Structures are given as structure tokens and as C-alpha cells.
Amino acid sequence: MPELRKDPIIGRWVIISTERGRRPSEFLPDEIRTRGGFCPLCEGNEDKTPPEVFAVRENGCPPNSTGWTLRVVPNKFPALRVEGDLNREGEGLYDKMNGVGAHEVVIETPKHDETLSTLPTDKVIMVLKAYRERISDLTRDPRIRYILVFKNHGAAAGASLEHSHSQIIALPIVPKRVSEEIDGAKAYYEYKERCVFCDIIRQEMGHKARIITENGGAIALAPFASRFPFETWILPKDHSAYFHHTQPAQFRDVASLLSDALRRIESTLPRAPYNFMLHTAPPNETDEPFYHWHIEIIPILTKVAGFEWGTGFYINPTPPEEAAKYLRKARFQENRG
């Protein structure tokens, strides 16, 4: 059972794999299992993953067989386990608990050489709907306090498989980074009685310099205090705290803007690795006027080094206004969806 341990000074939790630790010799330079090798996420290899928990299949073909357009499966090497109780306990001055939670993989396409940015909009909508399904389902587990959806694209962004996929982790606590964002948004709302994200959208739409692209329902912008070069946020224009409460009609605009933003990033920074994270309010609470779900995309172009680790500060060599300019004028193939 993995173990959750809390830093006694700053209260940050860490997941420690206690079953069989990675030895020094196992930290070899990264290799991504590439085209030449075997890929457990490709169509035809359904028996190489744990049984699916959700899938989009045509013509009623049976689960865990071919004929799918999207599958969600438990991670074969999960960071957290679904079985068991939380069992909080102490160890002298330290705190720990069982690593209870869920860790799933969203296989976005059956084809090895497609990526989220080459998929037609209809299929990107399907991916967002799969996120919503899984969040709604995992939310029903009373041990779960937060669900994070994220994507690692490229080896330098932490992807260990090349085949296009995203991940879902359900956690037994609300993580620090999330509660900081919630607390900050709440403090702003208490002072202004307005959602800080709605205010950001309004100011950016007036100012224009940091807008990358927009459509009727969503906006993509380079945030004012971007930590990373070409950092891109995608926000629905209408206020909504929970991603999984979003109406299907809104999905089209967000999906098409996500696809558009990823194409702009790929065309401006060819083959750049990136991460994206879905930021949504912790579930099981009443609708929140202060929080606004969104997606943060960070291309991995610089290294996190001693300065960042020591301060929590970031040094960004490309002002967001310039990043937005490059991304606005990016040339790329039109969306097929």
C-alpha cells in the first residue's frame, strides 16, 4: 500500500511508494517506449491494460475488445490504491495515512500516431466528456476529496508512454495547491464580491495584449503572471465552479479552443513537451460563486532549478504579451471537426 506522508513544517503531502522502492540503478536516463516497440494502449492490445472502467464504443462491441474510440482504464502502476480505509496515524511528530485513491488512464485515441491536437473537435469533446463521467463517478466515493485530470505530453513532461493519453487521480485530501487557489479566489470574492477569474476575463478582453484566441464560449490567454514561457490558460466565459457540472453545449467551445491552442503551441514550438491540468473546485460542495474552472497548459521549455525550489518564485524569460503575439499569429492546419 502506498503511504501518504505530511511534511511537518509546511504541511505538504507526499505519496511514498513503500511496496518496492526504486533502487539507484533504476533511475536511468529516460526512454519513451516508441513506435518501434510494443504499445499497451494501441487498439488490439486491450488485454494488456486492466479492464476498462469507461469506454466509447461503436455498434455495441463488448468491453475490452477492439472497436473503441476512447477507453478509460485503471493505471497498471497506480500511485494510489482503491482498496482500503484511510487510517490516519502518527509516527512521533509525523503524520501519515494509507495511500487510498484512484489512478486512471484516459486513452484518447486507438491510433498510436494521433495526438489531442490532431484529433477532430468531436473527438476532443469525447475526451472532455470522459473526464466528466469519471469525475462524476469518483465523486460518489466518500473517501475522495479531490480529483485531478492532467496530461503529460512528451518525455520531458513526464510521459512514460508515447500513445496519446491523459490521467485522472482521485485523492483522499484536498491538495495544497488547490486549497491555495480556492483560498485566494475566496479572499478576492469576499473583498470584491466578484469572481477573480471573471474579472480577469473582462480585463483581458478589454486589453487584448494577452489574448491568444477566443470563440463564443471560451477564451485562451497568456496569464499576466505566467510562470513559464508560452503558458496558456483556457477559461469558459460563463462562470462555473465545477467542470463536471458544465453543460454539454458548452463543451464544444472549450474543446475546440483547447484543440486550437494546442495546435498553435505545436506550430510555434515544434515538438515541445507540455503538461496540462484541469483546475476545478473540490466536489461535494454547494455551487461556489468565487471559483471558475479552467485548463492550464504549460509547455516544458525551461528547467525548474534551485531558485524555483528555494523560493516558489519562477523566472520567465518570455513576457506573456510576446508569447500571446507569437501564438496569435501561428499558422496551422484548420480543425477538422
Added chain:
Amino acid sequence: MPELRKDPIIGRWVIISTERGRRPSEFLPDEIRTRGGFCPLCEGNEDKTPPEVFAVRENGCPPNSTGWTLRVVPNKFPALRVEGDLNREGEGLYDKMNGVGAHEVVIETPKHDETLSTLPTDKVIMVLKAYRERISDLTRDPRIRYILVFKNHGAAAGASLEHSHSQIIALPIVPKRVSEEIDGAKAYYEYKERCVFCDIIRQEMGHKARIITENGGAIALAPFASRFPFETWILPKDHSAYFHHTQPAQFRDVASLLSDALRRIESTLPRAPYNFMLHTAPPNETDEPFYHWHIEIIPILTKVAGFEWGTGFYINPTPPEEAAKYLRKARFQENRG
């Protein structure tokens, strides 16, 4: 002038280089200027760095000439500038200020192929003394609120020059990561009336499983909630909030343990990149009973990915108890100092 910008939601500051932003084409795969190439930090190339602000020289040879064992010079490409006023101002709902501060490079040795772990203890003491000198000097600037000393070793740890060096950044604000640690330590002290770091040292010395090595004045341990595999903390055994108030006699034990810990890491994980950060209390305050300066060393073996960015949580595949076991039994050449 670089610009400091504050994220309006979570209050995190970012340094934005506004003078001439890095373009997309400038984010090419890393190359470290290696042995074959020209090194501006080597002895004989003193005119290729800005004039030194501190040096250890034998026989009174003139500044910025050969004959030194250690030099501190301003960074040629500083993240912050020494000139100018702070000028806090708003931009709609956003906050920003001038990037005032200092950014210096500590050249730890005149020889290109020596590293902090191969230097004799006497020279490591010299490096720590140089940190103390520079912190004491920068503390006198009333615009400065925090001074961070850190080291990036290896390309994957963010080093852009191979020659052994560390860096000092003086900031006009106390960064988030530092105030979180201060606040956490203060909360513990208010509850227990004991320093949390002193309590950690006591518990670890009783328990033994996470101790890597120790001597009369200092201890090296794998922290209970290690974020990274083989993360190593070095703490002076005697309570002291400020690194720059440490007495010269204490330096020998800390320096010798730092050197010992780096040798153990290098022997266990050959050529592993690493960062280390000196954690010390913000200067210009009265002596603090709740804070305890220390050094955190993090080998760079895993990738920070979407999960970490989204949660602030870390997944560590090597339990600290196992890491400590490997580092305890590491075989390496004895310290020459």
C-alpha cells in the same frame, strides 16, 4: 528592467524578463558549454565576468587577476537588477514592481574539473564563508527582504555552465515558499514551544532509519516526507535561525558533512544532477526560536509532471528509509581536508 508580477489568485510572484524576451526559436535542446569550449569561470578568464564583489586570493594579488581560490561576481545575465527603486504599481486588478535585487555567482574553484564534492573540506568551508560574507553584505540593503543561496549541478538541474559554481539571489520580497516554511515552523513553536527542526533531529537520532551520516555538529538525513528519491537534508545540531550568524567553528562540521553527503550521492547515483538550497530565516529580524537553518539537496532523477503542477503533491518512488540505507553504505574516497 525585469518586472516582478504577482498572480492575482494565489499571490505567487514571477520574474518576467521584459527587456528582450526569448523567442520560440531560442528554446533549443540544452547544451552545456563543455570542456572543449571556452569557460568564462576558469582561472585566466577573469575579464570575461563582471568585476568581482568578493574573492579569496593568496599573496595579495590584485582583484580580477589570476591567483584566486574563490571568486564571487555579479551574474552576467542577472534575473534582477541592483539599480533602481521598487515602484510598486497596479495594472487593473494586477500588481507588479520593478525587478530590483541582486544576482551573483560564487565560483567555487579556479579549476574546471573540480566539483564541490571533490574539493577538500577547507575549501568547502571557504565556500560557506563566502555565502556568509555576501549574505551579510546584501542584508545591509534596505530594499532586500530575502537572500537565497542555491546550486544547480548538471544540465537537467538547470546549470548552464559546467564549471562548479553556486548562485545568490537577493529579493525585494520574502518569497511564498520561505514564508510558508516560516509560518509552519512558527505554528509548531506556538503549540509546542519547541523548534520543529530540533524535534526532527531528536526523533531521527532516536529512530536511526533515516539518518545518512552525522558528526559532532551536524546531521544528514532523508526527510520523512521526502519529495524526491534520495532527497537529503543537512542540519546543524545546535539551534540557529540564521546561517549568516553561524560561528566559524560550526562551519567545519557542516562543510565536512555537506561534502560527505555529496560524495555519497555521487557514488550511489553516478553523475546525477542535483540542486541544493540554503534555507535560512529572512534577515533583519530578531533571533527566532522557531526557525533552524539547513541545506536541502535534491537529486534530479524524476520529472515534475502534470500531477505535481496540479496538486503541489509529489510522488516519490523511493522511500526515504531505503534511500538512507543506500546512502549510508555508499563507498567513496575519503575527504582530503
